[in-house]
Amino acid sequence: MPVKVVGREQVRKNIDGNVKVGALRESMKLREDQYISLVNGSPATDEETVSESDEVVFLEVFSGG
Numbered sequence: 001m002p003v004k005v006v007g008r009e010q011v012r013k014n015i016d017g018n019v020k021v022g023a024l025r026e027s028m029k030l031r032e033d034q035y036i037s038l039v040n041g042s043p044a045t046d047e048e049t050v051s052e053s054d055e056v057v058f059l060e061v062f063s064g065g
Helices: 021-027
Strands: 002-006 011-014 035-039 056-060
Touching: 021 035, 021 056
Parallel strands: 002 056
Antiparallel strands: 002 011, 035 056
């Protein structure tokens, strides 16, 4: 499955097999309070299981003015 981290820097990674979104985020050392998880373009919880056919994006939350 393709995994993309979008924010101040972008990271791309491929993962094989099924995994929960939260476990994937933790393996990439991303803090839950700093990223929104999207699976196939829709918001996802840490408990959602994703497979190789899914696209996962971790979108960094930031604010500014």
